[in-house]
Amino acid sequence: MDENGSRLKWAYQDHWRRFGAGGPVMPWTSVSELDRFIKQIAAIGFTGIQTFDWNLYAMREMFGSTTGFEKFLQERGIEQVVDLFHARSYDQTGSPHLRDTHDTLFEECRVIMELAEGLNVQNLIVMPAALYPDVAPVSDDQIKAAAELWSRVGEMTLQYGVKIGAHHEFFCGIRNADEVEKFYEWSDPRYVHFFMDTAQHVIAGLDPVQLYNRWHERVSGFHFKDTHNVDVNDDYRKRPDSELMAPTTPRWFHEMGTAAGLVDFPALVRAMREHGYSGWVGVEHDKANFGGNYAESTAISAWYARNVLEPIYEGRA
Amino acid sequence: MSERWGYAINQWKPNFDFFTRREQHERAFKTLSAAGFRAIELRAGTGRWEPLGRPEQVAANFGSAAQFLTYLNSCGIDGVSSLWWDPGEPNHEEPAPARSPLTVEDHAGIVESARILAQFLRDVGGTCLVARALPAAWRTGPLSSAQLDAAGACWSEVGAVTSALGVSLALHVDFLSPLRSLEDIGELLSRTDQELVGLALDTAEVSIAGIDPVALAKQHGDRVRHVHLKDARDTVGGEYLVPNAEKHVLLGGGERRIERWFWEMGEGSVDIRAVVDALRAHGYDGWWIVESDQSPSPPESVLLNAWTVQHVLAPRSGSGR
Numbered sequence: 001m002d003e004n005g006s007r008l009k010w011a012y013q014d015h016w017r018r019f020g021a022g023g024p025v026m027p028w029t030s031v032s033e034l035d036r037f038i039k040q041i042a043a044i045g046f047t048g049i050q051t052f053d054w055n056l057y058a059m060r061e062m063f064g065s066t067t068g069f070e071k072f073l074q075e076r077g078i079e080q081v082v083d084l085f086h087a088r089s090y091d092q093t094g095s096p097h098l099r100d101t102h103d104t105l106f107e108e109c110r111v112i113m114e115l116a117e118g119l120n121v122q123n124l125i126v127m128p129a130a131l132y133p134d135v136a137p138v139s140d141d142q143i144k145a146a147a148e149l150w151s152r153v154g155e156m157t158l159q160y161g162v163k164i165g166a167h168h169e170f171f172c173g174i175r176n177a178d179e180v181e182k183f184y185e186w187s188d189p190r191y192v193h194f195f196m197d198t199a200q201h202v203i204a205g206l207d208p209v210q211l212y213n214r215w216h217e218r219v220s221g222f223h224f225k226d227t228h229n230v231d232v233n234d235d236y237r238k239r240p241d242s243e244l245m246a247p248t249t250p251r252w253f254h255e256m257g258t259a260a261g262l263v264d265f266p267a268l269v270r271a272m273r274e275h276g277y278s279g280w281v282g283v284e285h286d287k288a289n290f291g292g293n294y295a296e297s298t299a300i301s302a303w304y305a306r307n308v309l310e311p312i313y314e315g316r317a
Numbered sequence: 318m319s320e321r322w323g324y325a326i327n328q329w330k331p332n333f334d335f336f337t338r339r340e341q342h343e344r345a346f347k348t349l350s351a352a353g354f355r356a357i358e359l360r361a362g363t364g365r366w367e368p369l370g371r372p373e374q375v376a377a378n379f380g381s382a383a384q385f386l387t388y389l390n391s392c393g394i395d396g397v398s399s400l401w402w403d404p405g406e407p408n409h410e411e412p413a414p415a416r417s418p419l420t421v422e423d424h425a426g427i428v429e430s431a432r433i434l435a436q437f438l439r440d441v442g443g444t445c446l447v448a449r450a451l452p453a454a455w456r457t458g459p460l461s462s463a464q465l466d467a468a469g470a471c472w473s474e475v476g477a478v479t480s481a482l483g484v485s486l487a488l489h490v491d492f493l494s495p496l497r498s499l500e501d502i503g504e505l506l507s508r509t510d511q512e513l514v515g516l517a518l519d520t521a522e523v524s525i526a527g528i529d530p531v532a533l534a535k536q537h538g539d540r541v542r543h544v545h546l547k548d549a550r551d552t553v554g555g556e557y558l559v560p561n562a563e564k565h566v567l568l569g570g571g572e573r574r575i576e577r578w579f580w581e582m583g584e585g586s587v588d589i590r591a592v593v594d595a596l597r598a599h600g601y602d603g604w605w606i607v608e609s610d611q612s613p614s615p616p617e618s619v620l621l622n623a624w625t626v627q628h629v630l631a632p633r634s635g636s637g638r
Contacts, residue, residue: 040620296616
């Protein structure tokens with residue numbers, strides 16, 4: 001806690017899987033697997049989770065209700081589901097740059113809001129545009145179309161108490177400085193918020209600290225994750241996929257606290273402190289199982305958060 | 318009084334060529350620190366692929382015991398709690414052959430080895446030398462009273478040396494030991510100096526051997542100087558007498574092909590909470606060392622065990638997170 005009583009609370013973005021006797025197992029396969037997962041992240045100081053909205057169906061099936069799941073979390077030391085990731089695969093039936101699909105996308109988000117009632121979710125995280133090659137060449141009108149969609153959706157989600165947080169994957173259609181600037185200029189600041197994923201911006205060649213200083217009033221949440229590579233080969237343009245299948249880079253994402261990490265987390269936390277950010281910060285390292293281990297990556301992140309970032313935020317370092 | 322909790326790091330090194338690199342150590346130590354374990358138990362080893370196994374290897378890799386301690390601190394670990402050692406394992410550094418406390422001619426060598434390890438422990442802030450009490454039963458056969466006398470005398474002599482260095486001695490009984498009952502354990506303990514020699518109670522090892530760890534804690538709680546907390550699902554039955562049981566039974570799983578003897582707390586049938594309660598009732602003030610020993614995913618074992626420590630065993634002030 002800093003001198004003003006502000007503090008950071010750490011939430012974990014769930015991509016977890018462990019290696020069981022039969023191969024990889026994900027937490028949402030059974031209550032006992034969720035029990036193992038939740039206990040592990042609670043043991044290292046996380047008090048919130050971020051998960052994918054498709055798990056809302058499993059949540060109701062396994063626990064009867066969203067509040068039943070929240071009780072399960074709280075019994076194990078986790079306060080709440082902080083954010084939901086709406087990872088829609090965009091296509092001709094729904095894509096932010098295609099205005100005639102906006103009603104479909106809007107309705108899908110409304111259904112999610114109804115399913116999430118009772119959870120006190122802060123953000124519905126969305127990729128604001130389709131894959132870059134599906135949008136390219138990116139035009140101002142396409143960015144305006146996306147801004148219109150998410151302004152409209154954000155007004156609706158806010159009625160459920162949930163903000164729309166735009167999460168700019170390095171391979172999406174709104175990714176560079178000019179596109180990001182236009183998107184936030186043209187979207188309604190009341191309804192469209194910036195959900196910063198530190199690794200995605202660095203891979204795209206942007207500085208998360210500059211972005212945060214520019215848009216801090218719009219920032220509603222974070223994924224603190226690291227990368228060892230900037231996309232210098234235009235992998236973001238490549239079909240069919242650049243996230244898992246880029247020819248140059250088999251693994252883009254890493255946990256905080258590795259020697260080769262490119263994200264300047266201390267500088268970002270200093271900026272957050274200066275701008276008075278307080279509350280939840282998400283920690284993510286998707287694909288940690290590529291040559292690694294989720295439990296270890298999560299613990300290393302937690303160590304870095306507690307031993308490096310909290311002292312900076314609290315003015316002790 | 319504050320309880321002292323730590324974690325045995327042997328799970329990261331199932332074989333001699335694992336866990337040799339500095340970055341592997343760093344990730345393991347930070348994992349432990351993040352989970353609230355701020356002290357580690359080392360396992361004695363030998364040779365250049367055991368950088369944490371002996372004082373000579375620590376010096377070769379870190380410069381000195383003090384520099385090793387500084388390195389641990391940089392990872393969020395306060396220090397070393399203890400060191401597990403089997404005098405039956407030879408080492409290149411002294412050098413020392415395999416020795417047995419049952420063999421009187423080996424006693425002087427065992428005492429000298431213990432002195433070296435206790436000095437190292439003292440230098441890294443450790444307070445307990447955990448020694449394998451006896452060789453495996455398949456080697457010893459049934460023990461005579463004279464053999465137990467010899468072992469007791471050996472360990473009393475070792476205890477005197479370590480005690481003078483500020484390090485306690487605790488005898489670790491494993492599931493291959495010729496000690497198969499509360500009475501057997503009592504027989505050995507009764508032949509040692511109770512001021513100088515204690516018992517290391519390993520909840521899983523004795524349970525696999527068919528000994529009730531809760532009864533052991535209650536009956537011999539006043540002699541317990543060290544604890545290993547881990548869970549178990551199976552008992553070894555008569556297979557502890559299989560020749561080379563360390564290989565064929567402990568690692569190979571024996572006739573039932575048991576893939577894993579040792580489990581995270583709560584994943585087996587040992588009533589660990591009852592053991593802890595019994596020892597607390599005895600006023601136990603040694604280290605509580607959590608251990609996995611065998612794990613397909615050491616970090617996962619740490620995190621699961623940490624949750625149990627924090628939420629089930631509820632350490633008293635000054636420990637855990």
